[in-house]
Amino acid sequence: MTNFDVAQLAHVELFTPKPEESLKFFTDYMGLQITAREGQSVYLRGYEDFYHHTLKLTEGKEAGLGHSAWRASSPEALERRVASLEKSGYGKGWIDGDLGHGRAYQFVTPDGHKQEILWEVDYFQPAENQKTLLKSRPQKRPLMGVPARRLDHINLMCRDVAKNREFMSEHLGFKLREQIVLNNNEEIGAWMSVSPLVHEVALMNDQTGNSGRFHHIAFWYGYPQHLMDTADIFVENGIQIEAGPGKHGVSQAYFMYVMEPGGNRVELFGDSGYLIFDPDWKPITWRENELDEAIIWYGSPLPNEYFLYGTPDRAVKVPVK
Amino acid sequence: MTNFDVAQLAHVELFTPKPEESLKFFTDYMGLQITAREGQSVYLRGYEDFYHHTLKLTEGKEAGLGHSAWRASSPEALERRVASLEKSGYGKGWIDGDLGHGRAYQFVTPDGHKQEILWEVDYFQPAENQKTLLKSRPQKRPLMGVPARRLDHINLMCRDVAKNREFMSEHLGFKLREQIVLNNNEEIGAWMSVSPLVHEVALMNDQTGNSGRFHHIAFWYGYPQHLMDTADIFVENGIQIEAGPGKHGVSQAYFMYVMEPGGNRVELFGDSGYLIFDPDWKPITWRENELDEAIIWYGSPLPNEYFLYGTPDRAVKVPVK
Amino acid sequence: MTNFDVAQLAHVELFTPKPEESLKFFTDYMGLQITAREGQSVYLRGYEDFYHHTLKLTEGKEAGLGHSAWRASSPEALERRVASLEKSGYGKGWIDGDLGHGRAYQFVTPDGHKQEILWEVDYFQPAENQKTLLKSRPQKRPLMGVPARRLDHINLMCRDVAKNREFMSEHLGFKLREQIVLNNNEEIGAWMSVSPLVHEVALMNDQTGNSGRFHHIAFWYGYPQHLMDTADIFVENGIQIEAGPGKHGVSQAYFMYVMEPGGNRVELFGDSGYLIFDPDWKPITWRENELDEAIIWYGSPLPNEYFLYGTPDRAVKVPVK
Amino acid sequence: MTNFDVAQLAHVELFTPKPEESLKFFTDYMGLQITAREGQSVYLRGYEDFYHHTLKLTEGKEAGLGHSAWRASSPEALERRVASLEKSGYGKGWIDGDLGHGRAYQFVTPDGHKQEILWEVDYFQPAENQKTLLKSRPQKRPLMGVPARRLDHINLMCRDVAKNREFMSEHLGFKLREQIVLNNNEEIGAWMSVSPLVHEVALMNDQTGNSGRFHHIAFWYGYPQHLMDTADIFVENGIQIEAGPGKHGVSQAYFMYVMEPGGNRVELFGDSGYLIFDPDWKPITWRENELDEAIIWYGSPLPNEYFLYGTPDRAVKVPVK
Incomplete structure (x- = not known):
């Protein structure tokens, strides 16, 4: 049955064995913006992405998906989806969160792709020199590369x-x-x-x-x-x-x-x-x-x-x- | 409170004192397609509009809005919205329908703009020579004018x-x-x-x-x-x-x-x-x-x-x- | 030695075994304009082509080039080029002209492609309803197809x-x-x-x-x-x-x-x-x-x-x- | 009488009272490339400009044209134009050249705009990391700003x-x-x-x-x-x-x-x-x-x-x- 409990794709984590070259690709050519670095990860977003990050780039032995995260439509929607996932047998359990978001429920697809669903997100906060008069845009359009939105x-x-x-x-x-x-x-x-x-x-x-x-x-x-x-x-x-x-x-x-x-x-x-x-x-x-x-x-x-x-x-x- | 009961703008009726010139404008320049003519009205749509029509152009003494129509998300959603509209004091009542759609509930905005909400719609059926291999497109891209989608x-x-x-x-x-x-x-x-x-x-x-x-x-x-x-x-x-x-x-x-x-x-x-x-x-x-x-x-x-x-x-x- | 005696490609004649389908292709899809029909030929041009025609479409047993024509930079330049072509051994001689242009000198490339060089051209004259306020454009932009310039x-x-x-x-x-x-x-x-x-x-x-x-x-x-x-x-x-x-x-x-x-x-x-x-x-x-x-x-x-x-x-x- | 002695606009010198802000404008927003700096001037070009520079940006008390320079079609064409300019009364005389070009003849328009005409130019030489496989492009497309060609x-x-x-x-x-x-x-x-x-x-x-x-x-x-x-x-x-x-x-x-x-x-x-x-x-x-x-x-x-x-x-x- 159709429901409206999932609202959007919130972020994706990718592994890369060449973290510096990958980062250069996403920033210098595709104009993604760095929000944070922590451990072996760099957190990135397009200039019209509203949340803290939409791409988490993590050093890894080989390329591949870390996980992808879905944002629920409301706290209640999140609870409904978690209940359903738990029944599915593909649920893994809650984590406390990560840079940029609060608690999230982890699960896998039947094929084994790691997923999360969450409600609490941090919004990107522009630095003073990134602020734009275009109020539907979280920051100025970048000058580097051809920036993805x-x-x-x-x-x-x-x-x-x-x-x-x-x-x-x-x-x-x-x-x-x-x-x-x-x-x-x-x-x-x-x-x-x-x-x-x-x-x-x-x-x-x-x-x-x-x-x-x-x-x-x-x-x-x-x-x-x-x-x-x-x-x-x-x-x-x-x-x-x-x-x-x-x-x-x-x-x-x-x-x-x-x-x-x-x-x-x-x-x-x-x-x-x-x-x-x-x-x-x-x-x-x-x-x-x-x-x-x-x-x-x-x-x-x-x-x-x-x-x-x-x-x-x-x-x-x-x-x- | 937010709900998901209205899905989309379904169609708009406009009055025109110059029906032939208006029709030429919409067809020859903007590439709209004629689905039907009845009485003083011509029914039109963009080539990627899926329903019978999205514009009803009706001869009138002066320009202006005939009505606009909203499509509900489901038959149940329609009933919920009608119940709410009836309580609002702005409801007008049901009509049997028109070319291209079934029964519709009429109401006005507080400012007096005529509106409808409906569920049952007819889908556009392309003629043999309008059929396209692009399955998300209800008909071929028109050759006349610069066609609106x-x-x-x-x-x-x-x-x-x-x-x-x-x-x-x-x-x-x-x-x-x-x-x-x-x-x-x-x-x-x-x-x-x-x-x-x-x-x-x-x-x-x-x-x-x-x-x-x-x-x-x-x-x-x-x-x-x-x-x-x-x-x-x-x-x-x-x-x-x-x-x-x-x-x-x-x-x-x-x-x-x-x-x-x-x-x-x-x-x-x-x-x-x-x-x-x-x-x-x-x-x-x-x-x-x-x-x-x-x-x-x-x-x-x-x-x-x-x-x-x-x-x-x-x-x-x-x-x- | 470089000279400035040839100014531009003036027109091209193509043969087609399917004259009606070819004409539909050039007019309905590419928006070319018909200037004239004579014998087995239709004369066409893009809407920003200034001369009588730039494409002569002629019925033929098989597809291929009829001829292509070059416009000289001046009457004197034409004479200089003809003198040179005559010496080359690839010259064919003068023709009186065709619809849309005056006398032309025919020659072939070493590989055998038929060519012409000419000075006198007729300019396209728009009909009353084709006239545009854009003075560098010989006629209005066509409404049919996606028009080539x-x-x-x-x-x-x-x-x-x-x-x-x-x-x-x-x-x-x-x-x-x-x-x-x-x-x-x-x-x-x-x-x-x-x-x-x-x-x-x-x-x-x-x-x-x-x-x-x-x-x-x-x-x-x-x-x-x-x-x-x-x-x-x-x-x-x-x-x-x-x-x-x-x-x-x-x-x-x-x-x-x-x-x-x-x-x-x-x-x-x-x-x-x-x-x-x-x-x-x-x-x-x-x-x-x-x-x-x-x-x-x-x-x-x-x-x-x-x-x-x-x-x-x-x-x-x-x-x- | 028409002649072909001038081939193109070669470069322009502009004065600016705000040299740093002007330079930022041309480089960070319009993607111009710096070839050289000398004295109070910065030499710039678009990434598809073939010569040493096309814009010389010079600090000055107020904005305005320094001079603009035309390239002749050949050494002989340059001599012919200089002879004509000398007769005109608007000629000023030869200079030895500047960064990026050889001797040039200076003159003014009747209104007083400073001009030059020249033949000898230096071609832009890309650094190793600027070299591109696109042989008609003198350097790679820049990554900064939206680059002018x-x-x-x-x-x-x-x-x-x-x-x-x-x-x-x-x-x-x-x-x-x-x-x-x-x-x-x-x-x-x-x-x-x-x-x-x-x-x-x-x-x-x-x-x-x-x-x-x-x-x-x-x-x-x-x-x-x-x-x-x-x-x-x-x-x-x-x-x-x-x-x-x-x-x-x-x-x-x-x-x-x-x-x-x-x-x-x-x-x-x-x-x-x-x-x-x-x-x-x-x-x-x-x-x-x-x-x-x-x-x-x-x-x-x-x-x-x-x-x-x-x-x-x-x-x-x-x-x-």
């Missing part, structure tokens, strides 16, 4: 898309917006959201047979030109553009995928796709014969690697389809 | 902004997102929404002392270039551009205002502004000394007429501030 | 690029701007111009071993968004996008290549690339190890077909490299 | 536009492209070029009755989005936007005018306007009744100050029209 969504690779989709729906209230279903009725992609965005989370079949891997984090720009601008910067500075700029059929996103130096895939989202306001939305199902348009509406095609590479990088466990 | 919001002029704002909040669940408050504490503008959009409805003080007038309807393009493209077309074809393209501080909208030949003000929305996902959003209040940036962040200034002209066009009743 | 350049496939490059330089004054040279010193691409544009003509090695074939005609839009807009239209209407939108290294062009229904390749040029004002410009030479960036700076890669398919479509004569 | 044109205020226009035509070969002529036949604006650009120099009537003042320097971006991006930065950082972004009728430029902290007006040119390839171009004359569209085709209107303020800032000498 805010965190948008995550994409999780799953051994079993349908199972994880059901979990996100049942326990967190995510609505299915679009999906890809093969002729053998296997669901290989699902795009889900709690808002008019087409997705705050996408689930994508891991064709290598691994579980719990991470596909990408997406930051939002909103203007196509900015993807051309960052593309220029990436090519000149040795950052690998995996695909794009181009336009997806699914979600209508104007996209670009790049590999940050630590090995995590990052998407830059260059327009607003479309928004879903219809309360009676029927999920869109793309069938096998419609895959071409679903994946690439126009522009740069996706290489094979897009469907196989995730983080952490793992050997193939099953014959790739 | 969807209806976005309305702006209502009010003698008393605060009173109407409270009504929209209490009975329909609209959340206040931004407002302008003068030094004498008079609230002269309020932007409200039921979704992450900053507004599906704006309320703006009618400095002429009239009640119940209409300020503008806005259609969404999402790409700044398209406002430059339509500006070109408008200048060459004798359509008056009142202001823009430029950028508002409030809502961060990249805007252009034009007068359609029948006399109604139409806004073209050229980017996505910003979206509000924070469930604990504190309304932004712009004070009198911050008005300049609130109104125009950069670009084309608004002429005086912007604050005085509404439809129907009426004589000034009170000394203009 | 003007003819930009042609690309000719050559069995021997160097030989044709020398001919264009010696007899017509074209300056070499960029070139691609393989490790074996074979020149496989040359971009030449008589103006600050990087090229009005490109010469490209025909790897199939054929002679005198045509690679593409390019129309200029100048705004990247318009390539995304036309891409949308092309995908929905069954027009094959061969590559793009993307960005070339050579010429810095934001490009898209499509196949018009008659089989000719058409490029849409979506920004202004860069311009060359340096009178002492040293041609840029891209070597074999720099080919990737030369061809695609970012975005959509070029398929193999791009390097093999030309018009008329011919069997491969030599082993493809 | 190259110098575009200058606008000189003149007591007598016609007289200065004739001088630029007769002695330097500039062609008149567009002009504004009042009903009393006074020419109040002239746009002239030696290339397909509509202007490398504009001459504009100084309504205050002063002579030899400077109106603005223009840098070229080529993409409309970048004017919106810099507008954002300017508003947030206290830089006064005088007008724009908007579109001129004359030259079809997408423009924005800002005041750098030292008091000089700077234009940012956000698209490519239109280009003139017709060798028989007839100058466009805008008459008094066509002024509105000439000045602003759409968008932000120009304030009165635009027509009165120049550098150095001077008292009004004559009744303003």
